[in-house]
Structure formats: C-alpha cells, structure tokens
Amino acid sequence: MPEGHSVHRITRQFERNFVGHVVHAWSPQGRFALGAAEIDGRRMTDARAVGKQMFLGFEGDVWLRVHLGMYGAWDFAGDIRMDATIASANGRMGQTNQKGTFLEGPNPDAVVFDTAGENSLTSIGAPRKARLRMSESEKEGGDLATFPPEPVGQVRVRLLTDTICADLRGPTACEVLDPAQVEAVVARLGPDPLIDAGRAAEDRFVASVTKKPTPIALLLMDQNVVAGIGNVYRAELLFRARQNPHTPGRLVPEEHVRHLWHDWAKLLRLGVETGQMMTMDDLDPEAYRAALANRADRHWVYKREGLPCRVCGTNIVLEELGARKLYWCPYCQA
Template sequence: MPTLTRTSGLGRPVTIGGVPEGHTIHRLARRHRRLLHGQVVEVSSPQGRFAEGAAQLDGRRLEGTDAWGKHLFHRYDDWWLHIHLGLFGKFRDGALPAPEPRGALRLRLVGERSWVELRGPTACELMVDAERDALLSRLGPDPLRKDADVEAFLARVARSRAPIATLLMDQKVIAGVGNVYRAEVLFRHGVAPLAAGRDLPGEVTAAMWDDLVGLLEDGVRAGRIVTTEPEDRERPHGRPRRVDAHYVYGRAGLPCRRCGTEILDADHVGRRLFWCPVCEA
C-alpha cells in the first residue's frame, strides 16, 4: 500500500479552513426559504461584479431554494441563481432595515421583512434549466437529498483504483462531503485512507454512505459537525464541546480517543488528511 508523508504533529487541535461542507449549504437553502420564499425581492450588486445578473432578478419573486452538495440555488421565474461559496464566500442576513452596503458586497437580496448579503463567493451566476441540469450531471449523489442515487456511488467506488480518501472528496463521486466528514467517516468505519475503492467490501462502502447520511443530517440540524459518540468524549454528558467534536480531524499529535495512538496527518491531493494508524490499519 502507498505511504503518506506526515506533515505535522502539533499536539493540540488546530483550526483548518476549507470550503463549507454540504450540511452548511442545505442549512442556507432552508434559511433563505424561510426568510424570502414567495416574496418579490429587490436584488442588487453593490460591488458591481454581478450587476447584470442582479438587474435580471430585481423585482422577481423567489419561488424556491435548493441545494446539491456544495451548490446553492434560488429559483426566480425562468432563472436559477447559482452560488458556490468556495473558500471565502459568506452569507449574512437580518431583519429590515438593511444596513448600508459596505465593502466587496457581491449580492444583496431585500424582501418584505429580511435582507440577505453575499460576499466573496467562487460562483454567483444565473443559469437556465439546461445549464443547471448540465452542472448537476457532473455531480455525484448528495446524501442529504431524498432522490440520491446511492447505487451510483457504490458502483463508482467499487470500480475505482483510487484511494477511498480521494474518492470521498471527489464531488463527481459523492457531493457535499468535505475534509471533515471524509476524515471522520473513515475513522468511524476503520478504513485505511489509502485503501483502493475497489478493494473495500461493498457492505463497508454502503455502511459509510448510511453513516454520512446521518452525520450530514445531524449537521443540518445542529449547524456544526459532531462525529464522536458520547462515550468517546472527555465530557460525555451535555452539549459536545468543540474539543470533543471529532475523532481525528484537526487532532494531529493528540492521542486517539479509542486506542491512544498518536493521530497522524499528511498532505493528500492538496488537502490535509487525518487518521489513526491503528484504528484505520
């Protein structure tokens, strides 16, 4: 099996930035639906980079919101507003009156009672149905969607020579899983990160899918990622603290919660991968 080159052993939890994972995008879709659904919306781009698109949407009614993996959609008549937050995109919202626009504000939506602002996204664009369909055809199934094609995910993994750690981050294989869920689900199922997808028993891959469905749904409800079981936390009762939230992610140099072995990390396809060399052997 290939080896990973370790990059650090910090002995303490670390904060690592990244693209928001799928639970965050689904939460945003639900929140925007609550704030603006059915309302005629004033749309502007104070920064100017989305001025033409904003002019197309201004005065239209928000008919619905949707999410697929890390992609957020608003529906306005014949248009889809497509947003991908990327590394730096952030939403902010509040009750009217809206504050004065400040800084690089890509998009502002103002409804009857609320306002929503977007800064720094990787993508903020208009799409027609055919363009959205083309984008979705390039994405794998999303565990948070009721119409998710789990068999497509299982088949893609079963025929791939790529490491399972790579496949879980490939949005063409499974949409919405990011670095945290990737590291945590591999640990929870005792799967070596560099094991080839095709070498995994089908029941293990299916169990990881089912686990991701539950973990992502928990993330949507809680607004945070918690993957540890109560008995594996330093404080097993009450709301999980940040230091108790994960098994391996961000814990390089700390002891494994289950076996005590030092958690390792390494660069893997441009991202940091965390694992326990004993529990995931």
Template structure:
C-alpha cells in the first residue's frame, strides 16, 4: 500500500500540473462515469494530502477524494512539470520499491532499471510515457499520440491541454462536499506535513499512552497517526528498539515522543527522495546501494529469516491484523 510520502508527492504533482487548469474527465473503465461527467469541464482549484488520502478541489465547492488502498496508482503523461523541491523528481515514485533517484547529479536505478515519473502508487511498470523537466516545450517525443491511449482498467482520467493523469485500482474514488471532506479529515490522526508538528506530537502521545492496543497496531491506525504503513511501522519500531506487542499505554512517554519525531524525519526524507529510506549515516557508496535496492534500504522490513543488521538474530515475520510485521526479537525484546 502506498504510504504517506507517496500521497504527498502525488499532491505536489497535481498542484504543479493540474491546479488552475480546466480538466476533461472520463471514466474509461465505466465505474466512475457519473462522477467524471460532473467533474468534466471544471477547473481544479486546490489539492490536499492527509495521510494516505488525497483531496482534489474543483470550482463550485466540489472535491474528489481518492484513497489508493493496496493497489491504486496514478499514471502521468504529457508535459509534467516537476516540483524542484523534490530531489528525485526524475525518479519513479511507488510504494515499497520506488524507481530511481538522483545522487550527485547521476540517476540511481533500482533493480527494475527504471527512472521515470510515470507512475505513483502501487509498484509496477507503467505503459504510458511522461516528460520530466522544469521547462517543457511540446510533448515528450515528436509524434507521440495525444491524448495517450487508454491502457488497462482506468477508473478516472483527468486531462488538460498538456497533461494527463490516469487513476487505476483505488480503494476510494468519490465526489465530496466541503463538509464531507472536513468530516473525513477530522477522523484522521495527525500528519506531520499537514498539522502543527508540536501539536501533532502531543495528540499522538496522548492517544497512544492511553490505549491498551499493541503499539505495532496503533501505528497502523490512521485515526492515531496518518500516513504510516507496513514499511514505516516496522522501521520506526526497530529504530526505537520497541517491542511491537507492548500495549501503547505501557510504552514510555519519551519513547512515544521519539517515535513521532522519527516519523516527522522519515516522512520528510520519503517525500524528498521518493524512497522509504530508513537507515542513517550511510557513506556515499552504501547510500547509492540503498537507493538502488530495497534490500539495502531497511533495517528489518522484508528481511524475514535474515540476520539483524545490529545483533545478528534472525528477523521474525508474523501476521498482525492481516498485515506482515517484521521485527528483531532481540533488539526489540
């Protein structure tokens, strides 16, 4: 499932490429035909990302709410202007194996050998093309078909004169009023990129410290904290040397606060690089390897049976509320 950093990166792409422009909307798949008809011809006026959800605003107080869920993704095509604040803006941004980032001016490829911004969401090879640059003049390649052909099951296509966004496989794609958007957001936990960081820390700490639920489950509860998914959950707990089965109310207050501060830091790194980088103090060679391969990017995630990078104990994987939980039974005892 795409985690919070990916959704914030999606929102930035919409802000730069769609906000301020009228859009033509369609539902090639047919499952959002009525909603697309309502959107078509309207101007996108704003965008918000909160946790794992994105809210795209249109004129006349109409909002589109999208939750990518496990398999959803946005595919972009056309003249895509890249956010210059994102270091790896010419890298593909997915969920657990994002493609490509830049180190010292050179692209670093992951095992898939990709380096395109075409798809943000569930990791897979996209089949539409995009041009990535700060200044674009015309389409990516002379003779490219415009609009690009529809490929696969596209729930929603948003099209401007020069940019195209195709939504595939979301859990939620629905029109909402301002009040409905506010009600949805009010049910979500704090997001460090949306809420005041200090207030978010207090809110997060207060909720966790009164819950009998295991901390490993609380971090995945979007009503407790927004944006954390399976990867960040495992890595945050390992970095805190915290047993995932400890009830939240039994986790020390400073440990809880430390987890929040670490989440603030890791989320910012994820948005900047497009990678869920959770290892610190890497030399340039190790950093390049980590950018190129998830196997070199994390402490415990996806390392079941492999030796802990700190103590050598075999990493354990178990099921927790239907999701895989990775942890070190010694470091996090």
C-alpha cells in the first residue's frame, strides 16, 4: 500500500502537470462513467494530499477524491514535468499544499538509480514523452510512439490534457465530492505533518495516543490518529525510538510520543524528496548511496525477519498484529 510520501509525490505530479489546465475525463472500464462526466471539460484548480488521501479540485467547486488502497496506482504519460518536490535549477522546491511552504531540495550527490524502481530521481530534467507509474513504487517506462497511448488494463478514470494523461487503476476509493464532503473526509483523518507541522497538530497526535489502551503499533497505523503511516514507516519509527510495539498508547511516555511525531515528520519529508523510504541515519557517503540504490540496505527492521539486528545482533522478529506484518527487535525494543 502506498504510504504518505508516495501520495504527496503523486499529488505534486498533478500540481505540476495538470493544475491550470482544462482536463478531459472518461472511464475506459466504465465503472466511473458518471463521475468522469462530472469533471470532464473543467479546469483543474488544486491538488492536495492528506496522508494517504488525495484530492483534485476542479472549476465549480468539484473535487475528485482518490484513495489508492492496497492495489491502486497512477500511470502518467506524455510530456511529463517531474515531481515538483525535486529541486529545480534554482534549488527551489514546489509548494507542498495549501500552506504554501517549501521543502529543501535533496543533495544532488544522492541521485542514485534504485534497483527496485522505488524512486523517480532518474527522471529529473526537462519534460519528455514518457511513461511513469506512481504507486508505492515509481517506475519509468519507454518513450511513447503516439499520444495519448491506448489505455492498458482496467483504467478506472483517465485524466487528459493536450500534452499529458494520467490513468488510475485499482483504487479503493474514487469519487466526486463537493467542498463540504471533502472537509468531512479530512476532519476524520489524523494530522499530517507535511500539511501542518505546528504545535497544535503535534498536540492532537499526542492526545490521541496517550488516552488509548491500544498498542502503539496499531495506533501508528490508524489514519484517524495520524495520517500517512503504513507498514514500513510504522516498523522503522518504532525501532528508531526503541519503542516496544505492544505498549499501550496511554503507557508510552509523552516525550516518546512527541519524538515519534517529529521523527515521522523528518522521514516523511525525506521520503517526498527522494521517493524512497530511507529510514537509516548517519551513514557514510558510500553506505548512503548503497541504501538509495537497494531497499535492503535502507531499513533497520522491515522485511529483515530472522536476520541479526543491525544494532544488537538479535534476530528480527516477524509477527502479525492487526492483520498486518510487524517487524521488530525483541532486545532493542524490549
């Protein structure tokens, strides 16, 4: 399932390539025909993300809400201008959201091919006709012979301008909403530090965690508690905090909860900048480049069950919690 950094990156693809343009919409598979007809021919005015939810605004106060879920993905094709959060020639990053803040650009020395195709750093530069898939992993395809390309597979909705198209497949949710309905969806979500890094959002997260008897590992995955954290970031955040995943939220010291919030903000920003869930700190340049290139080298515990902990040597444990896989070190996180 795409985690928060991926959804922010996808939204910024729309911000860079679609906002300000008239968009034609249709549903090749037919399941979203009525919704597509509602937004067809309207100019896109906004693109926002909150956690794992994305909202595309159109003229007339019409919004398209998309939640990719486990299997959803966007495919972009055409004259693609890459992710607005990648540093441009002047080093300035694209707007994150309605707050209008900017992120610092990644170190240009960190531009590394990812063997798993998790990032899109190889596509920095001028627009070109190409394909790009954006879900949990971002993968480039080959050059296009014709534009627009024929839809491939079960495309729920295609959004098309004169120069670029975006095809959505397999989402959990795809619906047209009015502003009040959008606000109702957002109100149910926990805070997202990329939207609001202020004290009020932090306090809201802390209050949600410290009043509940639910294990902290489940709370971090609850989108009503905090928006955007998935299985990878959950495991890595808890290890980085040396926090036992089974501790009830109300028994986790407040300073530990605040540390989790700030660490999540840090990792989320890094994930948006690089397109990768980089969770290891203090690596030398060679190790950092290796980690960018290979997913197995950039996590402390995720998918390392049975392997020795990078810190203490104890074998990493894999268990099921809340119908999801949980990876943790029983010594470091005792």
